[in-house]
């Protein structure tokens with residue numbers, strides 16, 4: 001029988017598991033310290049646990065994490081990691097693989113994590129979509145990416161400051177595991193990160209958005225990518241047909257009210273498709289009545305894609321229309337373009 005993974009348990013679940021095993025509740029706290037504060041996953045090394053408990057843990061639980069397989073380092077210092085999971089793909093027989101990206105900037109390191117192997121949503125400008133959907137990641141596989149980055153940074157005497165759920169997959173289509181991962185990232189007994197240092201990005205899945213905003217004070221970014229429903233359905237066919245623009249904007253308003261701060265929208269600029277100034281004006285109209293902030297992401301090309309990156313002057317013109325309408329708009333030139341680590345370029349083959 002497959003053993004469940006200790007990293008899949010929230011602190012409350014771990015305490016309950018200890019009680020069921022006839023152990024004191026404080027043992028859960030000790031185990032959490034090893035797993036999350038000392039980054040020790042080898043139960044045999046958990047020296048303050050009695051030998052009998054270590055045996056019980058080894059017999060009943062796994063602490064396996066994804067294994068680092070390959071790294072590509074970009075000229076700007078961005079590291080794209082390929083991690084191998086313990087399962088194999090049914091079609092190819094090869095191990096499932098995911099990618100995560102560690103991005104340095106002047107004062108921080110940000111980790112972009114994946115939430116699924118592949119993605120089911122077929123956004124036309126995204127390399128992950130070309131993989132199709134393989135499976136959801138469990139919390140241990142999401143947290144394993146964070147643990148991997150923390151260990152790398154500890155060697156450099158640095159610390160991970162921010163996490164963005166913008167890697168492979170749609171986080172809200174893996175809602176329960178996303179919530180467990182967020183619980184462990186923010187719980188003081190586990191990673192103890194401030195939720196304000198975590199951002200979950202959704203392609204526009206409305207189901208779960210309100211619950212996410214209510215349960216976690218994490219940043220939420222909504223990928224809008226087009227100023228009209230029709231164009232959105234063309235470039236993001238699956239998600240935009242299921243959740244129309246009206247319902248998405250209504251949900252975005254609720255997120256804004258819950259947060260009492262501007263809603264963050266992501267907008268991918270595709271040359272000749274979504275980057276015209278008349279479209280920027282339509283976007284202004286669309287967002288009227290919502291306190292918004294817009295991140296403009298010039299398209300990052302990948303092999304086989306039919307889209308092109310816009311000219312820098314068109315990006316600036318688009319941005320100006322938004323600023324002239326008092327909508328803060330920031331251009332996000334992606335990190336790691338030269339090693340296919342940029343936004344929309346992740347596609348680990350397996």
Ligand code: SF4
Pocket residue numbers: 119120121122123126127128129167168169170203344
């Ligand atoms: S953009 Fe996000 S939601 Fe769309 S296919 Fe890529 S990973 Fe999936």
